[in-house]
Amino acid sequence: MTDTPAIELKGISKAFGPVQANKDISIRVMPGTIHGIIGENGAGKSTLMSILYGFYRADRGEIFISGKKTEIPDSQAAIRAGIGMVFQHFKLVENFTVLENVILGAEEGRLLRPSLAKARKTLRQMAEEYELNVDPDALIEDLSVGHQQRVEILKALYRQADILILDEPTGVLTPAEADHLFRILDNLRSEGKTIILITHKLREIMEITDTVSVMRRGEMTATVKTAETSPEELAELMVGRKVLLRVDKKPAIPGETVLSVEDLRVTDDDGVERVKGIGFEIRRGEILGIAGVAGNGQSELMQVLGGILSGTGRVRMLGEEIALSGARSDGRSRRRKSIAHVPEDRQREGLIMEYTAWENTIFGYHDDPKWRRGPLMNNAAIVEEAEGKMQRFDVRPPNPRLAARNFSGGNQQKIVLAREIEQNPDLLLVGQPTRGVDIGAIEFIHQEIVRLRDQGAAILLVSVELDEIMSLSDRIAVMFDGRIMGFRDPAQTDERELGLLMAGIEGEPGEADWKAVDRQLEQKTAEVAAEKGH
Amino acid sequence: MDRMPAWADVVLIPLISLLLAAILSALVILAIGENPVEAFALMWNGTVMKSSGWGYMLYYATNFIFTGLAVSVAFHARLFNIGGEGQATLGGLGVALACLYIPWPHWSLAIIGSCIGAAAFGAAWAFLPAILQAKRGSHIVITTIMFNFIAAALLNYLLVGVMKPVGSMDTATAKFPEPTHLPTFRDMFSTAETIMFRGAPANVTFFVALLACLAVWLLLWRTRLGYEIRAQGFSESGARYAGISPTWIIVVTMLISGGLAGMMAVNTTQGEAERLILNMTEGAGFIGIAVALMGRNHPFGVLLAALLFGFLYQGGAVLALWTSIPRELIVVIQALVILFTGALDNMVRIPLERVFMAMRKREA
Numbered sequence: 053m054t055d056t057p058a059i060e061l062k063g064i065s066k067a068f069g070p071v072q073a074n075k076d077i078s079i080r081v082m083p084g085t086i087h088g089i090i091g092e093n094g095a096g097k098s099t100l101m102s103i104l105y106g107f108y109r110a111d112r113g114e115i116f117i118s119g120k121k122t123e124i125p126d127s128q129a130a131i132r133a134g135i136g137m138v139f140q141h142f143k144l145v146e147n148f149t150v151l152e153n154v155i156l157g158a159e160e161g162r163l164l165r166p167s168l169a170k171a172r173k174t175l176r177q178m179a180e181e182y183e184l185n186v187d188p189d190a191l192i193e194d195l196s197v198g199h200q201q202r203v204e205i206l207k208a209l210y211r212q213a214d215i216l217i218l219d220e221p222t223g224v225l226t227p228a229e230a231d232h233l234f235r236i237l238d239n240l241r242s243e244g245k246t247i248i249l250i251t252h253k254l255r256e257i258m259e260i261t262d263t264v265s266v267m268r269r270g271e272m273t274a275t276v277k278t279a280e281t282s283p284e285e286l287a288e289l290m291v292g293r294k295v296l297l298r299v300d301k302k303p304a305i306p307g308e309t310v311l312s313v314e315d316l317r318v319t320d321d322d323g324v325e326r327v328k329g330i331g332f333e334i335r336r337g338e339i340l341g342i343a344g345v346a347g348n349g350q351s352e353l354m355q356v357l358g359g360i361l362s363g364t365g366r367v368r369m370l371g372e373e374i375a376l377s378g379a380r381s382d383g384r385s386r387r388r389k390s391i392a393h394v395p396e397d398r399q400r401e402g403l404i405m406e407y408t409a410w411e412n413t414i415f416g417y418h419d420d421p422k423w424r425r426g427p428l429m430n431n432a433a434i435v436e437e438a439e440g441k442m443q444r445f446d447v448r449p450p451n452p453r454l455a456a457r458n459f460s461g462g463n464q465q466k467i468v469l470a471r472e473i474e475q476n477p478d479l480l481l482v483g484q485p486t487r488g489v490d491i492g493a494i495e496f497i498h499q500e501i502v503r504l505r506d507q508g509a510a511i512l513l514v515s516v517e518l519d520e521i522m523s524l525s526d527r528i529a530v531m532f533d534g535r536i537m538g539f540r541d542p543a544q545t546d547e548r549e550l551g552l553l554m555a556g557i558e559g560e561p562g563e564a565d566w567k568a569v570d571r572q573l574e575q576k577t578a579e580v581a582a583e584k585g586h
Numbered sequence: 587m588d589r590m591p592a593w594a595d596v597v598l599i600p601l602i603s604l605l606l607a608a609i610l611s612a613l614v615i616l617a618i619g620e621n622p623v624e625a626f627a628l629m630w631n632g633t634v635m636k637s638s639g640w641g642y643m644l645y646y647a648t649n650f651i652f653t654g655l656a657v658s659v660a661f662h663a664r665l666f667n668i669g670g671e672g673q674a675t676l677g678g679l680g681v682a683l684a685c686l687y688i689p690w691p692h693w694s695l696a697i698i699g700s701c702i703g704a705a706a707f708g709a710a711w712a713f714l715p716a717i718l719q720a721k722r723g724s725h726i727v728i729t730t731i732m733f734n735f736i737a738a739a740l741l742n743y744l745l746v747g748v749m750k751p752v753g754s755m756d757t758a759t760a761k762f763p764e765p766t767h768l769p770t771f772r773d774m775f776s777t778a779e780t781i782m783f784r785g786a787p788a789n790v791t792f793f794v795a796l797l798a799c800l801a802v803w804l805l806l807w808r809t810r811l812g813y814e815i816r817a818q819g820f821s822e823s824g825a826r827y828a829g830i831s832p833t834w835i836i837v838v839t840m841l842i843s844g845g846l847a848g849m850m851a852v853n854t855t856q857g858e859a860e861r862l863i864l865n866m867t868e869g870a871g872f873i874g875i876a877v878a879l880m881g882r883n884h885p886f887g888v889l890l891a892a893l894l895f896g897f898l899y900q901g902g903a904v905l906a907l908w909t910s911i912p913r914e915l916i917v918v919i920q921a922l923v924i925l926f927t928g929a930l931d932n933m934v935r936i937p938l939e940r941v942f943m944a945m946r947k948r949e950a
Contacts, residue, residue, distance in 0.1 A: 069943065360826050383829030393827070401827035406820045411813070416828040418813055428808045 056119040058083040058215055058246040059104070064113035066099055073099040074110070075270045081263075083118075083214075086237060086247045088257040088278070091267035091290055092490040093461065097250045100267070101217050105137045106130040117215075136208025140220045142200050144192045150203050151175070151188040154210050171210065178209055182239040183232070198229035205236065216240065217248045222256060226345045227518060227551045234260050252491070254283040254297075255519065266290055291492045301502045304526035307336030308370075310479050310510035311357075316365035316376075318352040326352040327363065328534035334479070334510040339501070341525025341542075342514045345554050349534035350514045351396055354483045357512070358393035359383040360401070370478060387416060392472035394465075396483030396514065402468040403456045410438035410452035413471050445470035446496060462493030469497060473504050480504060483514045498524060518547055532556040590942035596887070600880065602934050603926040604894075610926075611919045620911050632904030633897050641771050641786020642903070645858065646870075647896030648788070651795040652850035653874025654881060654888040655802050660843040661883045662806055663835055664819040669715060669730025670847040671871030672737030673708040677848025679741065680707030681855045682749070682862035685762040693790075696766040700856050701794065701849055708848015709841040711737060716840030720833040726840075734871070745864055759862040768857045789857035798846060799885040805842070806885075815839050847871060876920075879928035891927075898923065 057080040066074040073096045081087040091097050102108045104115065106124040115122050117133045124130050130137075144153050151171055159167045172188055179185040186195070186202050195203070201221060208216055218237075222230040237247055237260060249261060257264050258278060265275040266289040273289050287295040311334045318327040327349045334340045342350050356363040362377035369389050375381040386393065393416075395401035403412050414423055414434055423430055438452040445466045447459070456464055465485065472480060482501060486494040501524065505511050515521050521528055522542050530537045530553035537553040552558075612622035633639035653670040660667035667673075680703030690696035715729035745757045754760075768790050771783035806812035818825040818835045825832060854866045873895055880894070881887030902916025926934075 069946065358827070359829060382831065383827055385829065387829065395827055397823075400821065400823045402824075404817050404820045404824050407817070415817070415824070418810055418828075424810075428804065429810055429813065431808070 056083075057081055057116070058118060059248075060116040060119075061100075061104070062114045062116070064100065064103060064110045064115075066103060066108060066110050072270050074103070077113070077267075077272045079265055079272060079275065081215075081246055081248060083246050084241060084244045085262040086241055086249055086260055088249045088251065088261035088264040089267060090251060090254070090257050090264060090286060092252065092492070093488070095267040095290075096270040097267055098219065099270075101137070101219060101248070101250060104130070105135060105217065131211050131213070134212060134214040135217065136205075136211060136213025136215065137217045138201065138204040138208060138219065138221060140223060142204055144200060144203060146193040147191060149189050149191055150186050150195075150206075153192060153203055154188075154207050156207075158211055174210060175206060178206060181243065182209075182236050184209075184236055196229075198225055198232065201225070201233065202236070213245075215246045215248070217250070219250045220252070221249070222251070222253065226554070227547070228555060230256075254286055257286065258283055268292060287491055291490075293492075295491055296495055299498045299502060299523045301524075302506070304338045304505070306338040306526070307508060309333050309335050310370060311512070312368045313357075314366040316353070316356065316363055316367060318349070318356050318361055318363040320352070320361075326534055327356065329365070330531075330534075330536045332529055332536065332539075334512055336478075336508045336510055337505055339505050339511040339513055339524055339526045341521040341528045342512070342531055343518060343521045343528055343550055343554060344514075344516070344531035346516050348531050348554075350531050351483070352534075353531070354393070354396065354481050354512070354514050357386070357391070358395065358481050359386040359391075360395075383416060384419070387475075390475075390478040392475050392477035392480045394468050394472050394480065394482040394485060396487070398461075398464055398468050403464060405457040406455060408453050408455055409442065409447070409459070409467055410435045412456050412467055413438040413441055413452070415471065417471070417475065441470040441474055442467070444474075445500070460490070461488040462490045462497075465489050465497065466493065469500055473500055476507070477504075477509055480509055480511045481514075482511060484516065485513070486515075486517065486520060518550060522547070522550075530554055590939055594938065594942065596882070599931070599934050599938060600927055602938070603931070604923065606934070607919070607922040607926040610922050614915070614918060614922075615911065618911070618915070620909060625905060625909065625911060628908055629897075629901030629904055632908075633900045637782045638784050638786045639900060639904075641783035641788040642900040643788075643893065643896040644771070644792050645786065645788040645853070645896070646868075646899040647892040648792045648795045648853045648857075649850045649868065649870035650873050650877045650892035650895050651799060651889060652853070653847050653870045654877030654892050655798055655874075655885060656843045656847035657874045657878035658881065658883040658885070658888055659802060659806070659815075659846065660839055661878060662812075662819045663815045663839040664822075665719070665836065665839060665843070666727050667712065667730055667840065667843045667847075668727055668872070668875060669712060669733050669844070670874045671867050671869075672730070672734035673711045673844040673847035674850050674867040674871050675734075675737040675741050676711040677704035677708040677851035678855045678862050678866045679744070679851075680704045680848060681851045682759050682762075685766040685856055686759060689763070690765050692765055693768050697768060697790065697794070697852065697856070700766070700852050704848040704851045705845035706848075708851075709845040711848070712840040712844025713837070716837045716844075719840075720836040741862075741864065741866075745862065749862070757864050758859075761861045762856065766856060767860055770857075787858040789853065791853040791857045794849070794852065796889070798849065799889050802846070803885040811838065847874070873920075876924040876928065879924065894923070895920070 059081040061077060061079045064074055064077040077100060089097050099108065103110045104124065106126045106129055109125065115124060122133050124133065145156065151168055154175065155167045155171045161167065175188050184202050184206060186199050186206065192200060192203065221233060225233060240247060251257060261278045263275060264278050264281065264286065266273045266286060268290060283297060287297055314331045315329045316327055316331065317325060317329050319325050332340065344350050352361060355361040356376060359382045362381055364376060367374050367376060369391065374389060399405055404415060423434055435452050442450045442452060447463050447466045447470065456467065459467065485497050485501065489497065501511060513524055525542050528540045528542055528545065528550065530550055532554060533556060537556065537558065540550065615622040615625050633643050653674065656670050657667055681700045684700045684703035685696060688699055690699060711733060715726050715733055718724040718729050719726040745759065749759045750757065751760045771786060771788040772781065775782045806816060814830045814835055817828065818830055818832060822832060850870055851866060854868060855862050859866065877888055877891040877895055880891040898916065898920050902913065905911045905916060906913040
């Protein structure tokens with residue numbers, strides 16, 4: 053190792069109109085290290101990396117690559133300087149093979165064949181060196197998300213990148229895939245590559261990085277050695293105040309049974325069974341968390357209970373059977389039974405993005421007689437009520453006349469939560485409550501869910517964030533391939549056990565043979581994917 | 587944050603688009619060897635400067651308001667109803683039946699009856715495409731346009747045989763009885779000394795059209811149904827989440843839309859022709875699409891756009907009468923207006939947004 057940083061940024065500033073996205077940012081990244089950049093949405097992480105990759109030009113400031121001052125006017129220059137970028141949303145040609153994607157834009161000569169042959173050889177080498185195995189002849193569209201990401205990394209390495217930037221790389225990965233990615237990054241680090249990891253997940257920072265820089269509102273608030281910091285300190289640096297990372301909640305005092313589900317089945321439009329006969333009960337004052345990798349039937353479970361999909365089986369709400377298909381199974385009928393629903397996708401379902409905040413605060417409850425004035429709607433009353441709700445749920449800005457799309461993700465979610473929680477439901481269905489939500493808002497949202505529980509509501513929580521499931525739930529059910537693999541007490545289980553259940557593996561695999569687990573997981577996800585394809 | 591102030595979106599963009607359309611039209615008129623300034627002066631004098639010109643403009647505008655509203659209402663539920671022609675045709679049938687077979691004592695009662703008849707028949711004609719869309723997924727654009735042809739054929743059949751008075755050579759029904767005749771603007775606004783709106787067909791239906799604008803605005807932005815219609819239009823998945831039945835919204839929206847389109851027949855059939863004739867829609871069903879497009883599907887915008895198209899229609903007739911500019915040229919001008927205000931909207935919008943962004947930056 054030398055003392056010359058692989059990348060050094062000095063005094064980088066960038067403004068978009070009145071918004072100062074980056075303010076006087078300086079950073080040094082040593083070669084052969086993994087450097088994390090952490091910050092809330094809109095803190096300026098992506099802008100900074102876009103400057104480094106030549107998408108934007110900084111208003112002020114200098115970039116040094118390996119001690120040499122470098123101008124990066126476009127991404128070609130960035131590639132020449134040895135910088136590779138793996139975007140959050142992959143930039144791959146879906147109907148090309150892996151090999152074709154890797155050489156795309158880096159072909160040599162007029163004929164493809166020599167380039168392809170050369171790339172094949174390089175790919176084989178890299179697969180061995182870094183555990184980056186992908187079938188070079190597979191079509192991108194047939195690959196799992198984790199594999200597609202490997203292709204992106206291969207693309208960068210094939211262009212001889214020494215510096216790799218990864219933007220929120222684990223957002224789309226399963227826990228096992230994320231583990232594999234971290235092993236790849238570890239291998240790359242030992243080969244002397246420099247890696248910049250952009251993320252908002254504290255756990256990842258703690259797990260893999262050597263140093264970490266924290267950004268807040270366009271400024272670099274701190275750069276620290278990972279070994280010398282803690283998640284609590286990082287969270288405080290990110291948000292600017294003390295944040296409770298663990299959910300503060302008393303033990304549950306479960307009451308009468310609110311929801312009981314027996315042999316619930318859901319078949320989608322293509323005739324594929326998504327929920328394959330599951331059963332559970334939720335009682336008053338209890339949060340049942342459903343863990344699982346996305347696409348294993350949790351969404352369908354929520355949707356059938358919320359009245360969006362139809363299914364078969366026996367579902368009773370406070371002892372009364374509810375219809376799972378037909379006219380009385382829609383969202384409106386569910387709301388009449390005091391079932392509130394915070395859907396997984398707030399932009400497609402929970403909100404009408406073009407509607408104002410006040411219009412959204414009654415969405416689904418708009419036929420309540422209290423909003424009526426003769427044949428018309430009492431808009432003034434709705435606006436007034438919305439103002440109160442937005443204040444109580446700390447929605448910012450607290451302007452009910454603003455369209456939903458003009459709020460940040462966290463504030464959009466607060467609008468949905470305010471609407472559903474203030475109905476005081478007996479049962480709250482809540483899916484991915486903190487997806488795309490800032491840390492500061494996550495704390496608030498978790499508190500509100502717990503508060504509703506303590507008031508005696510039953511809560512069904514679906515989340516792909518294992519941390520969230522572990523800290524919020526009073527009981528955990530793990531779903532895999534449309535079935536419940538088992539129930540666990542969060543106090544007596546750990547991420548490893550849940551991770552195995554999420555991969556469809558029961559029992560203890562002896563001394564953690566992760567390679568076998570990995571293979572099994574890949575096989576299972578491929579099966580699920582293949583099933584989905586038909 | 588919005589990219590530019592609302593007034594620029596609502597007023598400035600259509601104005602600039604219109605100006606561009608006017609410039610291009612002027613070039614076309616120049617190219618065929620006529621003087622565009624004279625042509626425009628002629629159009630202006632023949633419409634806006636004369637009360638009879640107004641009488642024609644408002645008559646056409648009445649048609650366009652109804653068909654424009656019809657397209658707008660459907661569009662808020664993201665349904666593209668291009669069957670205004672057919673629904674208006676059936677509306678005409680409703681008007682004729684109401685006027686011919688019910689002995690009305692006075693026009694004020696007759697107009698209520700004919701409005702109900704027109705709306706009911708227009709709505710009925712929209713019902714089948716709607717139910718096919720809601721239950722079977724047959725695309726409403728295809729079905730509504732098909733229904734236009736069926737309506738035309740049906741009217742043809744009726745006016746050649748069933749409803750034609752015996753011995754008449756004219757493909758039309760008998761004249762409606764005297765008490766159903768609607769007061770024209772001339773009847774309403776002329777005094778003993780001055781005769782206003784001489785010979786112009788504008789009649790009391792215009793005020794019904796204004797009421798319809800108000801009613802549609804109330805429906806869309808002040809009622810639960812309107813709330814659900816717009817929600818369904820913005821996000822079908824969102825509507826399903828809220829428990830709004832898509833079938834119900836599609837059907838009820840199309841019934842309202844078809845009813846509005848049908849009501850234009852009150853203007854042409856009862857107000858002007860005073861009998862049911864072939865081609866009583868005068869193409870207004872299709873113009874309604876342009877009017878809705880230009881009026882941004884807002885009832886007030888539809889009103890303004892309908893007035894503009896009324897001006898173009900009447901202006902075109904004046905041009906054809908007094909110059910050698912062919913009648914077809916007016917179709918070219920109308921097409922240019924539609925092109926610029928509808929299809930090329932972004933051509934004006936995007937540069938204008940940049941201007942506003944730049945101005946805001948300077949202020950900041």
